[in-house]
Amino acid sequence: MRTPILLIVTALLLQPAGVMGQGLPANSIDFGARATEFAAGSDQARSRRYRDSRDGVTLDAFTFAKDTDMRRLSLQANHVGYLDQHYAAAWNEFGRFKLTFDWNQIPLLFSESTKTLFSTSRGVLRISDAIQAGVQAGTTTLDAAVLEARPLELRLRRDVADFRVTYSATDHVDFNLSIKNATKTGNQPWGGNFGQSNDVELPVPVDTRTTDLGAGIEWANGRTSARLAYDGSFFTNNVSTLVWDNPRRATDSATAGPFQGRMAMWPNSNMHTGSATGSLTLPARSHATAYISVGDWSQDDPLIPFTINSALATIPLDRPTANADARVTSMNYTFHSRPIDLVSYTARYRSYEFKNRTPVFNSPTTVSYDTTVAAFAKGGTSPLSYTRRTLDADVVLTPFTYGSFRAGYTREQVDQTVRFFDTTTEDTFRVSADTTALAWLTLRGVYEHAKRVGSGFDELALDDIGEQVSLRQFDISDRTSNRFSGIVQVAPVPLPQLAVNGSVSVGDEDRPGAGFGLRSNGNHAYSIGVDFVPRDEVSMGVTFGREWYTALQASRQANPGAQFNDPTRDWTTNSTDTAQTLSASLDLLKAWPKTDVRMAYDYSRAESQYVYGLAPNSTLTPVVQLPVVSNELQRGTLDVRYHVTPRLALGLVYWYDRYIVNDFAQDPQRFTTLAQPSLLMMGYFSRPYTANTVSARLTYYW
Numbered sequence: 001m002r003t004p005i006l007l008i009v010t011a012l013l014l015q016p017a018g019v020m021g022q023g024l025p026a027n028s029i030d031f032g033a034r035a036t037e038f039a040a041g042s043d044q045a046r047s048r049r050y051r052d053s054r055d056g057v058t059l060d061a062f063t064f065a066k067d068t069d070m071r072r073l074s075l076q077a078n079h080v081g082y083l084d085q086h087y088a089a090a091w092n093e094f095g096r097f098k099l100t101f102d103w104n105q106i107p108l109l110f111s112e113s114t115k116t117l118f119s120t121s122r123g124v125l126r127i128s129d130a131i132q133a134g135v136q137a138g139t140t141t142l143d144a145a146v147l148e149a150r151p152l153e154l155r156l157r158r159d160v161a162d163f164r165v166t167y168s169a170t171d172h173v174d175f176n177l178s179i180k181n182a183t184k185t186g187n188q189p190w191g192g193n194f195g196q197s198n199d200v201e202l203p204v205p206v207d208t209r210t211t212d213l214g215a216g217i218e219w220a221n222g223r224t225s226a227r228l229a230y231d232g233s234f235f236t237n238n239v240s241t242l243v244w245d246n247p248r249r250a251t252d253s254a255t256a257g258p259f260q261g262r263m264a265m266w267p268n269s270n271m272h273t274g275s276a277t278g279s280l281t282l283p284a285r286s287h288a289t290a291y292i293s294v295g296d297w298s299q300d301d302p303l304i305p306f307t308i309n310s311a312l313a314t315i316p317l318d319r320p321t322a323n324a325d326a327r328v329t330s331m332n333y334t335f336h337s338r339p340i341d342l343v344s345y346t347a348r349y350r351s352y353e354f355k356n357r358t359p360v361f362n363s364p365t366t367v368s369y370d371t372t373v374a375a376f377a378k379g380g381t382s383p384l385s386y387t388r389r390t391l392d393a394d395v396v397l398t399p400f401t402y403g404s405f406r407a408g409y410t411r412e413q414v415d416q417t418v419r420f421f422d423t424t425t426e427d428t429f430r431v432s433a434d435t436t437a438l439a440w441l442t443l444r445g446v447y448e449h450a451k452r453v454g455s456g457f458d459e460l461a462l463d464d465i466g467e468q469v470s471l472r473q474f475d476i477s478d479r480t481s482n483r484f485s486g487i488v489q490v491a492p493v494p495l496p497q498l499a500v501n502g503s504v505s506v507g508d509e510d511r512p513g514a515g516f517g518l519r520s521n522g523n524h525a526y527s528i529g530v531d532f533v534p535r536d537e538v539s540m541g542v543t544f545g546r547e548w549y550t551a552l553q554a555s556r557q558a559n560p561g562a563q564f565n566d567p568t569r570d571w572t573t574n575s576t577d578t579a580q581t582l583s584a585s586l587d588l589l590k591a592w593p594k595t596d597v598r599m600a601y602d603y604s605r606a607e608s609q610y611v612y613g614l615a616p617n618s619t620l621t622p623v624v625q626l627p628v629v630s631n632e633l634q635r636g637t638l639d640v641r642y643h644v645t646p647r648l649a650l651g652l653v654y655w656y657d658r659y660i661v662n663d664f665a666q667d668p669q670r671f672t673t674l675a676q677p678s679l680l681m682m683g684y685f686s687r688p689y690t691a692n693t694v695s696a697r698l699t700y701y702w
Contacts, residue, residue, distance in 0.1 A: 030061040032651070032697030042689035045112040047657055052083035052107055053693060060697065070094060083107040083157065095168060102162040110154035110189060114682040115674065116203055117149050117247065120187070123265070125202055125244040132250035132259060142247060142675035149674060152203055154684065156186035172221055176229075178214040189684050192244050194257045195369045197678045200247060207238040208266065223281040231295075233271040240265055241304060247680050258309035258370045267322065269299035286337035295328040307367040315373065318362045318380075327355040341398065348392040356383040356417075377464070386416035403435035410450075414476075421476045422456025442489040452479040468556060468564075470515025477514050483507035497535075502528040514554075521551040537591045541584070548578040557620060569620055572613040579606040594643040605632040631686075632660040647701045655693040661686045 035055045038044055047053070059080040066073045076088040084107055090100045118125040131148075134140035164178045190204035216229030242263050249259045273295035280288050301322050306315045331351040338344035360383065366376040394408040410428040427450065434444035454476055459469040472478070485505035492498055508522040527545035553573045558564050581604045588597040608629040614620055636656040643649045664670065666686040674681045 026702075027064045028061070028699055028701045029059070029063075030697055030699045031057070031059040032695055034058050034693060034695040036691055036693040038692075039690035041687070042691065043111075043113075043659075043687035044689065044691075045109045046659065046687065047689045047691050048107075048109050050084070050106065050108060052079065054082070058082070058695070058697075060695075097168070098166045100162075100164045102160075104160045104162075106158040106160070108156040108158070108186075108188075110156075111682075111684050112153050114152050114154050114203070114684050115146075115149035116152045116201075116682050117145060117680070118203065118244065120203060120205055123205055123239040123242050125242070127245040127247055129250060132245060132247065135248050136250045142680060143673055145247070146674040146680075152187075152682070154187055154189060154203060154682075156184060156188055156206060158182060158184045172219055174218040176214070176216045176218065178212070180212040182210045184208045189682065190242075192242075192261050192263065193369075194246050194248075194261060195371070198246070198248060198257070199679045200244065200261075201680060201682045201684065202242075202244055203682065204242060204265075205239050209236045209238075210234070225277075225279045227275075227277040229275045229277070231271075231273045231275070235266070235269045237266045237268055240267065240301060243308070252309050252311040253371075254309070254311040255371060258307070258311070260308055261370065262304060262308040264301070264304050267299045267301040267324075269297065271298075272296050273328070282337075284337060284339040286335070286339075288336075289332075289334045291330075291332040293328075293330045295330075297326045297328060299324045307370050309367075309370045312367060312370070312373055315363070315365055315367065319359075322358075324358045325356075327353075327357060329353045329355070343395065343397060345393070345395045347394075348390075350390040350392075351387070352389075353387040354385055356385040358383045382418035384416065384418055386414055386419075388412065388414045400437060402437040404433070406430075406432045416476075419476055420457055420461055420473060421454030424452055424454045424476045426450055426452035426479075440491045440493050442487070444488075445486040446484070448481075448483045450479075450481045452477075454478055466560065468516050470513075472511060472514035472517045474511075474518040477511045477517065479509055479511050481507065481509040497533045499531045500529070501531075502526070516554050516556060519552045519554055521549065523547070523549045537589050538587070539589075540586045543581075543583045545581045546579070548576065550577075551575045566619070568615050568617050570615045570618075571620060571623075574611045574613065575608065576611075577606070577608045579604065596639075596641045596643075598639040599637065601634075601636045603632075603634050606630065627664050628662070629664065630660075630662045632658075634658040641699070649699040649701075651695075651697040651699060653693075653695040653697065655691070655695075657689070657691040657693075659690075660688045 033056065034053070036053060038047070060078065062075070062077040062080070064073075064075040070093060072090070072092045072094070074088075074090045076086075078086040083105060086102075086104045088100070088102045090098075092098045117127045117131065119127075128148075131140070131145045135142055135145065160180070160182045162178070162180045165176070167175045169175060185207050187203045187205050190202040191199060192202050193199040211234045213232040213234075214229065216227055218227045219225065242265055244261050246257065246259050246261060249257060252258045273293050275291065275293035277291045278289065282288060299322055302320060303317055303322060305317065329351070330353075331349070333349045334346065335348075336344070336346045358381075360380045362380040363376050364379055365373055367373055390410065390412045392408065392410050394406060396404050396406045398404045408430045410430075411425070412428075413423065413425045415423050428448060429450075430446060430448040432444065432446040434442075436442050462469050462471060483505070484507070485503070487501070487503045489499060489501040491500075504526040506522075506524050508520070510520050511518060525545065525547040527543060529541065529543035531539070531541040533539045551574075553575075554570065555572075556564075556567075556570050558566060558569045563569055581602070583600075583602050585598070585600045587599075588595075590596065610626055612623040612625060614623060634656070635658075636654075638654040639651065640653075641649050641651040663686045666684070668683075668685040668687055671681065671683075671685070674683055
């Protein structure tokens with residue numbers, strides 16, 4: 001794949017090119033060679049997750065631009081011929097016509113060491129009939145069968161092409177057109193199950209396309225502007241249904257389950273939106289804008305049957321296709337005014353209405369785990385609709401030139417159907433102050449207090465579906481929150497080349513009505529950094545930051561009956577997530593003749609801990625606490641470039657990457673076989689890596 005593209009770019013480079021401004025080089029090509037050495041046991045796929053860093057010849061960067069008084073042409077290419085390649089082109093006839101094209105290829109490599117018993121064919125994953133029959137009959141085991149698992153590389157690739165054009169018909173009228181197409185192909189880890197004790201990891205095939213289309217006309221003069229636009233989005237999935245074999249069965253059974261499973265994948269869908277935007281400059285240094293859009297979202301894929309198990313009675317579908325449709329109406333109005341230098345104010349109103357027009361799908365019966373046909377208590381679907389309305393108001397007082405004080409209020413109200421709260425209303429008050437009155441000091445602080453309250457709650461709605469009546473859903477439960485954040489930057493007068501900056505933020509949320517579910521959570525963060533530029537050729541900086549988040553959740557382990565209301569079966573989860581980051585850099589530009597040296601180091605470490613608690617008089621089995629989950633990433637770079645002539649530079653680049661992970665759920669040391677008691681795995685684990693990469697390059701300017 002690489003050779004033809006290299007030839008094309010090489011041919012392009014042989015064409016004559018102009019030189020911009022004062023005879024200085026404007027265009028460049030950067031190519032060379034790269035090699036990587038991994039430590040023993042390294043997960044090479046994880047180190048290359050979103051990049052293609054294979055060994056070989058590289059054309060890492062190419063830029064070309066040619067200008068005249070009337071127009072400009074620019075071309076760009078990066079990582080040519082590799083899986084993370086990128087190309088861009090632009091043509092601009094100043095004041096009349098502008099065209100841009102961008103093509104980006106993005107790899108996602110999950111694993112090069114996974115294995116599977118499944119053979120894949122267009123959304124159908126099959127296991128050998130002999131293995132299924134042997135496991136069902138007891139003449140073989142999955143432990144023996146997985147010895148026949150074949151290697152499988154889990155990889156996705158996304159290709160994104162983006163084309164945009166603007167035509168200025170007159171000095172006041174522009175026409176805009178944009179087309180964006182994104183395809184995604186490959187496979188990714190997935191999960192299927194035949195009940196809680198029979199899960200299967202699957203290499204699900206992916207073959208999708210998303211096309212976005214936009215067109216608009218804009219008009220503007222000195223005080224007024226308006227825009228009419230159409231936006232469309234069209235999603236196509238070429239693998240709409242996934243069918244996979246049950247590794248433990250070869251025949252269908254009404255009690256033991258089916259020999260295969262089936263699920264619907266992402267459906268084909270369409271979106272059409274028309275919008276209008278306008279702005280008007282008013283007296284007294286005031287400005288108003290308005291935006292309104294109306295859209296239609298739809299999908300009408302065929303519906304799959306309730307079960308694939310031939311041993312169960314067939315349940316007729318209420319209709320053959322989804323017939324899903326929603327009308328989306330959005331509005332945004334803003335008014336800003338500064339009648340005097342001392343005071344300015346801004347008011348905003350936003351409305352978003354999602355009106356679900358999908359007909360109810362009637363279903364008096366349903367199927368659980370492909371084994372049980374049972375009555376469906378609700379008797380059909382409950383299409384969700386909601387309307388969100390938000391009002392913002394801010395007043396800014398500027399008593400002196402380099403200082404201001406702000407006070408604001410936000411009220412958000414959400415009305416929804418088929419939720420336990422019909423309406424939730426949140427009021428937020430905020431104040432802030434910032435100043436740069438002193439040349440060496442910048443300060444900013446913000447405090448917010450918010451309270452969300454739900455109304456229209458019906459405990460019977462929870463009781464009807466067998467839930468605890470004190471359960472609250474986290475996104476609509478009553479909530480009180482407080483948050484403070486501050487920023488300070490100091491540049492000492494005796495050392496103007498030195499700058500010290502710091503930030504801090506603290507927040508907490510309490511959910512007073514939640515007996516079960518998320519009860520409270522908090523977040524804290526701080527950072528401090530120093531930048532030092534002793535002279536033009538030398539600059540350095542270092543920044544350290546720490547974040548930590550806490551949450552408390554409560555639940556009850558209980559079956560229907562006497563256990564359901566037994567508080568001795570209550571349990572809680574206290575979670576703590578922390579992250580620390582350190583970044584340092586040093587640039588030496590021409591500190592030595594003709595030589596540029598750049599060094600950087602980044603370090604991050606994150607930990608997650610879950611502590612389970614029981615009621616004082618608990619009747620549950622004593623808890624075995626889980627170990628801490630942690631990951632650590634170090635990355636160091638050294639980039640040296642020597643300018644042989646004004647048009648030619650030689651360079652050497654060194655990358656150091658080290659990743660350490662401890663995750664009990666994906667630790668390869670814990671799983672000696674792909675066949676677990678309740679799970680058939682692929683071997684997609686979390687493993688560390690250490691990589692050393694060296695690149696030699698040559699850069700030519702013209």
